[in-house]
Amino acid sequence: MENQKTVTSPTPNGINSIDSMPRDLSELIKLSTQEVHERAENTEFMKGFHSVTLTQLKLLLSSLYTHYSALEEELDRLSSNPCLSPLCISRWQLHRVAALQADLRYHYGADWRNEAVLAVPAATREYAERIHEVAHSNPCLLISHSYTRYLGDLSGGQVLRRLAQRSLALPPTGEGLSFFCFPEVSHAGRFKELYRARMNSLELSDLARGQVLQEAQTAFLLNVKVFEAIQKMSVVPPPRSSENGALRNRVPPPRTHSIQSEKGPPTSSLSASPALRLVLALCFAVVTVAVGIYAL
Template sequence: MENGMDSPRGNAGSTDPDSMPADLSEALKLATKESHELAENSEFMRNFQKGQVTRDQFKLLLESLYFIYTALEEEIERNKDHPAFAPLYFPSELHRKEALEQDLEYFHGPGWRSRIECPRATGKYVSQIQEVGRREPELLVAHAYIRYMGDLSGGQVLKKVAQKALQLPSTGEGLAFFTFDRVTNATKFKQLYRSRMNTLEINRETKERVLDEANRAFLLNVEVFAELEQLKGQNQEHGVSMPADLSEALKLATKESHELAENSEFMRNFQKGQVTRGSVQAVTGISVLHLHGAGRGDREEQGSPGLRPSLLPLRAAPERGPGAGSGIFPRARLEEPHRVSEGHREICVPDPGGGAQGTRAPRGPRLHQVHGRPVWGAGTEEGGPESIAAAQHGRGARILHL
């Protein structure tokens, strides 16, 4: 075969014919040890195993795998009755083409077929599989073995890595390739597959050619991984493609700035409980978000209230009375009591400072419901739920101190 790799075992794996195990599965494991490690230790796979894989890289991998498995499964169908392959025909349990189509549609959308192309190294791999299937079907077992057994072994580790690194749904979208619904026990199925391999009626010369072909397949995988790593560099140079979904695009685009905010000194200290009254007062004094209605006309037109920031001049309470706030949030109140207009009926914010309108000292903060929404308010008799009811009916309420 004209592929430039006629003697792969001489470079990436050698087995003394006299010491070759009798079982084909054991002989394959031994003969491909070096080329297998070469593929696993490629830069692309090392980074993947560390979780250093981007969404674009993962899509490129899935695209390459789609072309590879399309070719492999076409040749398997062509040779499913061949005596050197028939015992290994498990289409419902193993075939991956349909799963890859699901994943590509998840990442690219319904028009995914027009958006993918076969890279050079992947095309070389595909051509080798087609050559074997059409001219030397007795060697097809080598390609099926390294692909499907690998998917049921290390592939399950990569599934978890990809799900975490790319923040993919726990329900499995985007990871169908790694999911074998018809294989209930991977370990037992691999044992069955290997035992079937050992029943293949092939002579010693054919067996050696199978070992050579398996090494060749691993080396072709190494070339595919090297090209994917190269394409990664090109993508970084020309910018990363934006996901079609706005939510996904926002998650991807804000990843670094999100981490920057989370890792700020203030937030790191806050998460450790190292926060003072003054620092929280400074933050809460900047702005308080509250729900509001945009007026009856806007409410009917838009169907829901909006959000807007309200700048409130806060100051710490001069003394700590019954029910005063504790913990990291200080007790503070507005300089002047305010009333909630009818356009702001979604918030109950009574003034529990005592004195005004006969309200009593708070009994402690409580969580109230306003139009089905939770509102943190003071638990006074006159300044609590009754003021909420007043707000709901448009009568207004005093604004709650924190």
């Protein structure tokens, strides 16, 4: 009886036998990341993208710039690595850093480098650090990050661009949203097929495949953390409870009008001031004399 080939390290979602799952690496990644992919799509930030605010868009673009700067730096450095070279052949068609620089310049102005870098949440830096870490420890794991980033953004970019453009009334010519456009890719569907075919041609051991699948899950989870951080940073917090209490307990200012006595009719302010009655009497006398003189 022929020995069955098994994965040395268990793959995600409890799939352990090579014979029980597809052989194509692209299909394996899609299958093993389905659950975490849905989790990323169902974050509050992504579900509310139809009404994205400018603050949220700027945080997203700043985070993407940080991620892609790390990814493209490492892919350029490792472009001759056998695990990555088939995917790097057409990397110039996918490169996002230049487009993101243009978007950040549009939204932040001349000092965009300082402002954009300072704006990103800690989860964004964690994602970039993970890319650099695996690039040095196990370069084959960049397959996972390339797949989740490039094919994900190529697939959903046009929809997100239209939503952001409508929500923020950005120019129809595309300024501020260059990231979501891939002008070097003439047909997204055919390009993705070619990219997957190159992935599937990679000669990886069963152990390496399992690691790539696990890293793809990690990439999605890092994305979830970034989306949650952006949502949290862009929400204006309500007044603190102590401030609410102070507002509720604030003593109202004293009324300026005279307070009616609890007993009897209202007291006239004229009768309450003899000095005022005397002044008015004198004024009346002066007016009477003046009128008499004018009549003469």
